[in-house]
Amino acid sequence: MDIFFEIHKDIPREGPGDNQSTKKAYEILKEIPSNPNILDIGCGPGMQTIELAKHTDGNIYALDTQKQFLDRLNENAQENKVNHKIKTIQGSMFNLGEYFEENELDLIWSEEAIFIIGFEEGLKKWKPFLKKDGYLVVSEVSWIEENIPKEIKDFWESDYPSIHHIEGNIELVKKCGYKLIDKFIIPESSWWDHYYIHLEKRISILREIHSDEDEWISRLDNTQKEIEMYRKYSKYYGYVFYIMQR
Ligand SMILES: C[S@@+](CC[C@H](N)C(=O)[O-])C[C@H]1O[C@@H](n2cnc3c(N)ncnc32)[C@H](O)[C@@H]1O
Incomplete structure (x- = not known):
């Protein structure tokens, strides 16, 4: 049994986010054509x-x-009657060239997934697939406060050493040749409503079932620790939407 998929079973999302933030970011794209070619990377x-x-x-x-x-x-997608607009591709964000031509896409979207390739690397590697003036919209975990306490700094630096302040990411946006159109931090409720609340329920169910299995307990403890860190330090970090244009 795959422990990760058991913990994450039937959770509505695979990271913090909410439909209002997705809509808000999409509505910022004033020059998007009416029939765009869109790629959602790490769609979960x-x-x-x-x-x-x-x-x-x-x-x-x-x-x-x-x-x-x-x-x-x-x-x-079928339940929501939008299946005719969506085509799924089982493949990797590291090899977009296997599925797309250069200059093919009007919009690349990626919520809570660019960290897998790295923010700067993703910006660089995905850019050729955008049309001229095409948009890139990503959400990325970022420091949103100064004077970050050591406990949470150490936690993130061991988990994701290239986490930056918003200003640091904006520098990378410019360095990679994009125009920053806008940015905003998603609300704290988006960490809980579709993600952490459901994960906590799974953790407590699975703790009972696997109470004498060390590997399970260690994985459940790690997931719980991530949630506790957010409960304690949500003021210092958040998911930020970066809305960019090629
Ligand atoms: C944190 S989840 C975010 C999922 C979704 N965007 C959401 O907000 O619910 C990251 C997603 O990236 C996917 N993923 C991991 N490695 C990947 C890769 N190399 N290429 C494409 N997707 C990948 C995972 O399977 C997972 O669905």
Whole structure:
């Protein structure tokens, strides 16, 4: 049994986010064509893919390495009657050239997934696939306060050493040749409503079932620790939408 997928079973999202933030970011894209070609990278179970589909008449390619997530996305898309707009692709964000031509996409979208390739690397590697003036919209965990306490600084630096302040990421946006159109921090409720509340329920169920299995307990403790860190230090870090144009 795969411990990760058991912990994350049937959770509505695979990271912090909410439909209002997805809609808000999409509505900032004033020059998007009416039938855009959109790629959602690291789509997971696809809550944001479906929300995007409700606001566009274009095609959305939803890319993820995990078949389980793509299957859930397809089911949810059918329930929401937007399946005709979405095509899932099982593949990797590291090899976009296997699925897309250069200058093909009007918009690349990625919520809580660019950290996998790295913010700067993603900006560089994905850019050739955007049309001239195409948009890149990503959400990325970022420091949002000064004087960060040591405990949370150490936690993130061991987990994701290239976490930056918002200003640091804006520098990278410019360095990689994009224009920053806008940015905003998603609300704290988006960490809880579709993600941490559900994870905590799974943790308590699985703790009972696997109470004498060390590997399980260690994985559940690690997931709980991440949640506790946010409970204690949410003032210092958040997911930030960066809305960029090539
Ligand atoms: C933190 S989750 C975010 C999922 C989704 N965007 C959401 O907000 O619910 C990151 C996603 O990236 C996917 N992923 C991991 N490595 C990947 C890769 N190399 N290429 C594409 N997707 C990848 C994972 O399977 C997972 O669905």
